[in-house]
Amino acid sequence: MPKLIAKFKTRLGSLATHKDKETSAIPSGVDLSHLKVGLSALSGSAEIAGFTPLSKSAEIVKVIVEIIEKKAENAEDIKEFSQTTTHLLRILKRILPTVGGKQMNDELFQDIKVFQQDLEDIQKNLEKLAQRTTLKAFWHAEQDGKVLTGFKEKSDRFIASLNLQFGIETHNMVLAGGESRQSATITYENIKLATPTAPRVFTGRDKLVTEGVEMLCKKDQAHLAILGAGGMGKTSLALHVTSAKPGSSGKHLRSLVKANTKANPANLANFSTFLHYSLVRTRDLIKPQALICSHAPLATEPSGDILYVRRKFQKQRYFLPCEVLPDAPSLIQGLLQILKISISEGKDGYEILESYLQSYQDPILLVLDNFETPWYSSKHQKAVQNLIEKIHDQGKVSIIITMRGGKAVGDIEWDKLGGQSGLPPLALRAAREAFLSISPTTKESEELDVLLNELDCMPLAVILMAQLSKRLPLEVLIKNWAKSKTDMLRNENQDS
Numbered sequence: 504m505p506k507l508i509a510k511f512k513t514r515l516g517s518l519a520t521h522k523d524k525e526t527s528a529i530p531s532g533v534d535l536s537h538l539k540v541g542l543s544a545l546s547g548s549a550e551i552a553g554f555t556p557l558s559k560s561a562e563i564v565k566v567i568v569e570i571i572e573k574k575a576e577n578a579e580d581i582k583e584f585s586q587t588t589t590h591l592l593r594i595l596k597r598i599l600p601t602v603g604g605k606q607m608n609d610e611l612f613q614d615i616k617v618f619q620q621d622l623e624d625i626q627k628n629l630e631k632l633a634q635r636t637t638l639k640a641f642w643h644a645e646q647d648g649k650v651l652t653g654f655k656e657k658s659d660r661f662i663a664s665l666n667l668q669f670g671i672e673t674h675n676m677v678l679a680g681g682e683s684r685q686s687a688t689i690t691y692e693n694i695k696l697a698t699p700t701a702p703r704v705f706t707g708r709d710k711l712v713t714e715g716v717e718m719l720c721k722k723d724q725a726h727l728a729i730l731g732a733g734g735m736g737k738t739s740l741a742l743h744v745t746s747a748k749p750g751s752s753g754k755h756l757r758s759l760v761k762a763n764t765k766a767n768p769a770n771l772a773n774f775s776t777f778l779h780y781s782l783v784r785t786r787d788l789i790k791p792q793a794l795i796c797s798h799a800p801l802a803t804e805p806s807g808d809i810l811y812v813r814r815k816f817q818k819q820r821y822f823l824p825c826e827v828l829p830d831a832p833s834l835i836q837g838l839l840q841i842l843k844i845s846i847s848e849g850k851d852g853y854e855i856l857e858s859y860l861q862s863y864q865d866p867i868l869l870v871l872d873n874f875e876t877p878w879y880s881s882k883h884q885k886a887v888q889n890l891i892e893k894i895h896d897q898g899k900v901s902i903i904i905t906m907r908g909g910k911a912v913g914d915i916e917w918d919k920l921g922g923q924s925g926l927p928p929l930a931l932r933a934a935r936e937a938f939l940s941i942s943p944t945t946k947e948s949e950e951l952d953v954l955l956n957e958l959d960c961m962p963l964a965v966i967l968m969a970q971l972s973k974r975l976p977l978e979v980l981i982k983n984w985a986k987s988k989t990d991m992l993r994n995e996n997q998d999s
């Protein structure tokens with residue numbers, strides 16, 4: 504498990520330093536560091552799973568990213584590269600869970616092997632260029648442009664070849680991502696196929712789900728930002744906040760209410776608004792008589808259920824997977840698609856969207872997921888900013904934005920869910936629970952805790968490792984990890 508864990512550790516342990524370094528290298532904050540973390544994670548997991556070509560491919564892409572990062576002088580230079588690589592990583596990440604405990608089939612093995620060789624050539628070419636040219640000359644060298652175009656072509660071709668392996672799902676994902684980069688034609692299908700469902704295993708985030716629900720339901724209009732490193736669970740949290748069902752956060756709500764009302768019974772009144780839309784059933788929450796006195800409106804709910812986000816926003820809860828929407832025009836199209844508004848003749852998309860939002864009377868909840876894509880890849884960031892601020896100005900629209908990194912967008916006061924420095928990793932207990940839910944045959948043990956700690960309890964890493972543990976015993980995972988970590992430390996020392 505080479506770079507995965509150690510890199511996660513380094514990244515998480517030194518967020519501030521890392522951010523400083525990043526901002527100084529690439530001022531506008533195009534986030535290649537998260538890409539590298541993701542590639543390391545994938546490489547490590549694939550290595551442990553014995554999918555060496557996949558591991559090597561991810562490793563080479565990471566080296567390519569590092570070369571480009573070193574040579575880039577500004578964010579503009581690397582926007583397209585960053586977008587291509589992010590898309591590639593997303594597809595590569597799907598290989599491991601899809602193959603799961605099975606052996607990788609020959610065809611897939613061959614495809615990845617060929618891709619690995621292509622990548623090796625690209626890496627060699629880039630390394631040669633990097634040695635030969637000065638910083639400026641490198642970046643503007645004609646050959647360099649060709650190498651990068653080659654990288655994009657090879658990457659697109661490889662992704663297309665995966666269609667044969669994974670069928671319609673990847674195929675459409677690729678189309679959704681690929682087409683959106685070429686043109687601004689976004690279909691409803693593109694959006695829906697890129698929209699994930701809330702993960703079945705979801706641990707350790709009760710408090711944050713509750714906070715999110717509270718913010719959305721207490722205010723007429725809420726603006727939540729879920730920020731943080733790739734794989735930390737931003738999308739999953741957003742999905743759970745918007746679709747939470749009674750029970751998922753009940754325990755925490757119960758204790759919150761008890762604590763608050765004990766300290767000051769008057770607070771019960773404030774809670775009523777919150778509870779009105781929250782996740783738990785009233786009868787589980789407070790004694791019936793207290794309910795009847797203080798919460799008559801709640802008590803009148805016919806089913807005894809109190810209300811939650813679903814109830815407040817009804818069907819007007821929309822999820823926009825922005826990784827397939829790289830600029831303001833495609834964001835508008837995406838919005839029109841999910842809102843199911845058709846464009847009438849003589850009007851443009853913006854105009855229609857604007858008048859729809861202005862005239863709509865009921866609360867709307869928009870989840871803008873992976874917003875880093877339009878924010879960093881659009882040539883007209885200002886247009887993206889204007890659009891989101893315009894939406895923000897519509898009194899009925901609440902927004903949840905998820906983004907990699909530590910900074911949300913625009914001139915909007917975001918409530919950051921998970922803290923100022925972004926979504927934290929899971930607590931050990933939650934990581935253990937997630938691991939064991941995916942791999943129920945694994946026993947709770949000190950060994951498992953060691954592994955989870957080494958993974959820094961990062962959700963993506965925990966999930967990948969739990970999947971691997973179905974085919975490899977824990978001792979092997981730990982041994983491989985320790986071995987790779989040593990290799991990695993050696994590499995890092997050599998580098999430095």
Ligand SMILES: Nc1ncnc2c1ncn2[C@@H]1O[C@H](COP(=O)(O)OP(=O)(O)OP(=O)(O)O)[C@@H](O)[C@H]1O
Nearest residue numbers: 702704705706733734735736737738739937962963
């Ligand atoms: N609380 C959790 N418990 C268990 N698994 C989780 C949890 N949160 C996220 N995961 C799992 O971790 C993986 C990554 O989660 P998710 O896609 O939400 O991360 P992300 O931060 O949105 O990543 P990205 O920046 O790549 O969009 C998914 O497989 C998800 O199911």
Ligand SMILES: [Mg+2]
Nearest residue numbers: 737738873905
């Ligand atoms: Mg996400």
